[in-house]
Amino acid sequence: VCVSAPAAPTASDATATATAVSSGGASDGGGGGGSGASVPLAQRSELDVSGVDAPLMRDIELLSDMLAEVVERDRPHVHELYRKLRGHGIARAADPNDTEAFEQMKKLAFDLTPHDTRGVMRIFSLALNLVNAAEVHHRLRSMREAELSRPQDKVGPLPMTDDSVRGTVEAILADKDNDANEQRIFDTLMNQKVEIVLTAHPTEVNRKTLLRKYRKITENLAVLDRPDLHPYERSVALTSLRRIVAAIWGSDEIRRRKPTPQQEAAGGNAVIESVLWEAVPAYLRKLDAQCRVSLGRKLPVSANPIRFASWIGGDRDGNPNVTPEVTREVVAHQRLRAARLFLSDMNELYNEIAISSSFSPEMEELAASIVDGYDTKEKYRRVVGHLRKRLVKTMKACEMELAHMGTDSARKAASHASEFVTADRALLGWDDSEAIKSKEDLLQPLMIMYESLIATGFELVAEGRLSDIIRRLEVFGMTLVPLDIREESTRHTVAMDAITRHLGIGSYQEWDEDARLNFLQAELASKRPLFRTRDMEANVMGFDPDIIKTLWTFQAASELQPEALGAYVISQAKTASDVLAVMLLQKQFGMTSQNGNMMRVVPLFETLDDLTNAPDVLSTLFGIPAYAGAILGKQEVMVGYSDSAKDAGRLAACWAQYTSQESMSKVAEEAGIELTFFHGKGGTVGRGGNPALYRAILSHPPRTINGRFRVTEQGEMITQNFGNPAIAERTLDIYTAAVLREAFVKHVEPTDSWRRQMDRVSRVSCADYRGLVREEPRFVPYFRQATPELELGTLNIGSRPAKRNPKGGIESLRAIPWTFAWTQTRAHLSAWLGVGEGLNSDDPKDKEELREMYKNWPWFREICDLIAMILSKTDFSICKNYDDILVDKTPELMGLGEEVRGKLVKTREAIVDITGSHEFVGPHVQLLRASTKIRNPYVDSINVVQAELLKELRNMPEDDDPEMTAEVREIKNVRKDALILSITGIAQGMRNSG
Secondary structure, three states: OOOOOOOOOOOHHHHHHHHOOOOOOOOOOOOOOOOOOOOHHHHHOOOOOOOOOOHHHHHHHHHHHHHHHHHHHHHHHHHHHHHHHHHHHHHHOOOOOOHHHHHHHHHHHHHHOOHHHHHHHHHHHHHHHHHHHHHHHHHHHHHHHHHHHHHHOOOOOOOOOOHHHHHHHHHHHHHHOOOOOOHHHHHHHHHOOEEEEEOOOOOOOOOOHHHHHHHHHHHHHHHHHHOOOHHHHHHHHHHHHHHHHHHHHHHHOOOOOOOOHHHHHHHHHHHHHHHHHHHHHHHHHHHHHHHHHHHHHHHOOOOEEEEEEOOOEEEOOOOOOOHHHHHHHHHHHHHHHHHHHHHHHHHHHHHHHOOOOOHHHHHHHHHHHHOOOOOOOHHHHHHHHHHHHHHHHHHHHHHHHHHHOOOOOHHHHHOOOOOHHHHHHOOOHHHHHEEEEEEEEHHHHHHHHHHHHHOOHHOOOOOHHHHHHHHHHHHOOOOOOOOOEEEEHHHHHHHHHHHHHHHHHOOOHOOOHHHHHHHHHHHHHHHOOOOOHHHHHHHOOOOOOHHHHHHHHHHHHOOOOOHHEEEEEOEEEEEEHHHHHHHHHHHHHHEEEEEEEOOEEEEEEHHHHHHHHHHHHHHHHHHHHHHHOOOEEEEEEEEHHHHHHHHHOHHHHHHHHHHHHHHHHHHHHHHHHEEEEEEEEOOOOOHHOOOOHHHHOOOOOEEEEEEEEEEEEEHHHHHHHHHHHHHHHHHHHHHHHHHHHOOOOOOOOOOHHHHHHHHHHHHHHHHHHHHOOOOOOHHHHHHHOOOOHHHHHHHHHOOOOOOOOOOOOOHHHHHHHHHHHHHHHOOOOHOOOOOHHHHHHHHHHHHHHHHHHHHHOOOHHHHHHHHHHHHHHOOOHHHHHHHHHEEEEEEEEHHHHHHHHHHHHHHHHHHHHHHHOOOOOOOOOOOOOOHHHHHHHHHHHHHHHHHHHHHHHOOOOOOOOOOOOHHHHHHHHHOOOOOOOOHHHHHHHHOOOO
């Protein structure tokens, strides 16, 4: 084992770190989901360095040595500084009570020069990314080995785990509390719908080019695991790894410009093209096989229990960069990419399906209807050849549309997209074909082919590539993903106000809710438009540019294919008129249920008050005949987890979400409306995320899922859950299994006494949270000094501004940077503030009841375990060091820091008291998770250096200051780079950002 100067922990380092045990020290922790090696390392409580985790240690050591070779050759002095810092980190992890290692770490950080600081941060950030790449491979390897270790008769298409469809079906059939049988389970599976919505929330801190390189590292590690590997092949794989590591070290990890919404959309498309395009049909094929084994039934080729959607290019809430033109461009680009992907599939299918006899009558008729085909006897090929031409025409139409848009990104998307097809003789004459406008245009002929093959004895051929293409069509359609549009409610209110003033009937903004509803209902029933749409071009109404932009969004949506769009989400929704206003604006541009192109209108309730009032809003809407008739018996509501937590604190938000969903479900049931909840969760606990997805879905309030589950996947969570084909398949399996199991699970209903207890906890917790965040005048100055909140904008990780209102305070700060800032300092305040006060009580009966609730109520237990996990990730000494270095040495601000840490201690004690555990042992957590036993020596060092960096940068002159010489500017830029590297390094080490 080489331990001289690796860039990530060697096996010996990891062993030393893994032996560090503390129930209250400074190290990170948390996790969830069992102790098997096949679960993510971050969710296991122990690191087995001599057993199942030994290969991981070898992989990390291998990558460490490779990085050490590169860095020692390029920057030996910087590497030596890194080695010393890491050594202090290892010593601190081994004995958190030994303050000497921490003091040495701080002294070393203080003495670093600007250039040395940047170099050291580069090594730490890269090292942690290498650890993550090795862990991804280890997770895949462990999953495969765990399955192969079972007896042959127990090996199935899907893994035998509780959170897989295979394990779930067995659990349902074995559960004597329900009367489920194979048919009922199968019918439930066929009717359920999970939709995963990809969003561009700025939490993926790695550049796309680097993400591809780290994925290549994972793939090369897999090659090295092959038992039949030839020595030359091993040498090639090792050389490839060295080349990638060297290339990463030589590259610029820092985004120099903020991405545009088009670039963000391209990133989302890349996940679909490079991973999900193969992973989705592969998973559905396994699900089909598992249904045959476990349920004795075949999964229909048209079944799609998993779907995808996107906000990227449609989410304009607080983002002025998402314009109607951007939305048009993103949709056109997605259609182009889908056509190209399907054309590639059809080329392969054409080569495979050279059958010249036995066709169904429908197939004969379809082939005869094609007049421009080259194939006469091979009638499947005749149809496929025709569809290929139509796909080429579709691509050319998209290219022309993009070229006419005139933007650089559109021209780039259009260029070279279909040059390769013009050399294929079989595709000549494509310009006389008709472009494919909808999924059905392609699906209908493919289904005739599929059914013909089945009917004529060629089932094996039908179940090959053709079934994969059909399944892709069912999931992705001809647009890759339908695009949601999101806009803030006041934008619509302002637009409606301008319209009513233009009509001379008063100020919509000044009307009360009843007056607004009366006006909106009357206009929805009217056949005349509010104004002539063509008047917008010259703006003869004299509307403000922002109002015209809002109206043009509806105009743009009306011109797109209905299947290209999903939901119209109204953020900050508060009233029924907020929903009706959007419906009326759609009607103005011809988007109605009668025309078949109305986007479903989805209110997003995201504050405590809005969640509380949400059931009344739905009751009002369902009581309006025009609305109830337009929605065709279906309503979707989005629940805002991150903003509600930022508004009221974690506990109060969780209880408001629970009771609001309960009440909304009752309102919908009484009105005969099928209600779907759209869960707007972030990746972190502070923003509503839950790393143990299966249990999280099962712990939702009773009768609120009902086989329908829509949820956002954001930022780095997209990469973690869908960045690799095998892990993507596993994620899809967990989602499918959880929603299936939830339909049969016997939910624990909270007693009246438990509800009263939660009311008390919520009230006290919210008061404590708001008392500090909203009412304490010292808090905003403290927050901005003690965290890198003001500096986060330098990351360039998203196109959207950090604030809805640039001049606002904490209330206008988005939930993502709010959480990100506290994650960086290891305080994690946004996830636990108010919890300690809420769970504490002078009445012993309250504490006894809380223990009873934890023991017997899965929803409450899940909340407590998640908070325990996040508490175990806090680091008292690290966050105090930020205070010591950055916060003004006034009694008021320094005293506030002590108060915050006092609340942290009180919260830890309250959780320990309720859970009955002194080590936060539970399904989610031990104080030292396996993965953080490896990472902490690195993250600790980065934290200490980051605090020094923030101090130095804040003491430097502003860019327009006369003291800002060229030399000083260069030093400042170097420190800025180092700060960005420190932020990304901590995010990688903690495995989450915002």
